[in-house]
Amino acid sequence: MERLITQAIREERSADLHRLRLANCGRYVAKQLHYFEQALTKHRQAKAARKRAETEQALRRAARNLSFAVEAMKERMEREQKEGQLFFVDDQIAPPYRFSKRMNVRVSYRWRRTVDDEWTFDSITFVHDVDLRPDYATPVTKRKPSAAKLEQNLQNRLYQTWEHLMRGALCSVRDYFRKGGDGNKIPDTYRVTVDSYSRELNNYSTQFWRQQP
Structure with missing residues (x-):
């Protein structure tokens, strides 16, 4: 080359x-x-x-x-x-047809401690309730948008949140295994945390191991 x-x-x-x-x-x-x-x-x-x-x-x-x-x-x-000899995280996650305030992202994976062990297949579901309170920092338009436009804007906003949640969920599971995490300690469900100021997802929201003893 x-x-x-x-x-x-x-x-x-x-x-x-x-x-x-x-x-x-x-x-x-x-x-x-x-x-x-x-x-x-x-x-x-x-x-x-x-x-x-x-x-x-x-x-x-x-x-x-x-x-x-x-x-x-x-x-x-x-x-x-x-x-890939010790773990694999499936990143083929399709978005839902329609988004709602309650979001769920299921990440499937397989793992084993050594290459001689059998594979263990499991998954973790990340749950997030989107805060839909209005953002008062955003300027208000003089013309009131139609109901259809409001719904479109909401779906666009929720889609962006879902993408953030999905990417964070995948990265968290991968990072956990890369750091030598025990797959048996991954919870079945994890309710993500949000930023205390913005009320939105941040880089730590999906780090499920931070809540573990």
Whole structure:
């Protein structure tokens, strides 16, 4: 990869680099590849010496970012393969058709203490009651919205909350196992905590182990 990146900079074209199919290595790598190709195009089109010096500097910076992204992806894959021998958290969680004040996110997982043990399959359900009291810091519009618009706004707000809850739930279960947590101590249900000031979810809301003795 490093050789092909250097070649792309020297030849000012990235055709050979495409053989590696970096665009299929996840959104982060694909985005950095896109930035590299944009920088390559700008450098190729630059004519004046000063402009080419600027575009070359930007191109080499984009090349370093692309290399870093690929290395980070490889390290993540290696870590996940190693972790997968002891635990797996299912992140395929579909949102409900319609959202309500009471939210439930069920995270399924499997785990074992050693690679010689049998898998244990279980789940934890995170429960959250959304505080729907109005936010008085938000300016009030002069024109009163229709009932349909109010319902749409509410569903959008609840969807954003559900996404936050879902992501936090997944991260909490993964972090728990990554820290060597005992799967037998994961509760079946956990009522999440909220920020005492904003009354909303924060980075600690789904950390179920903080409530355990």
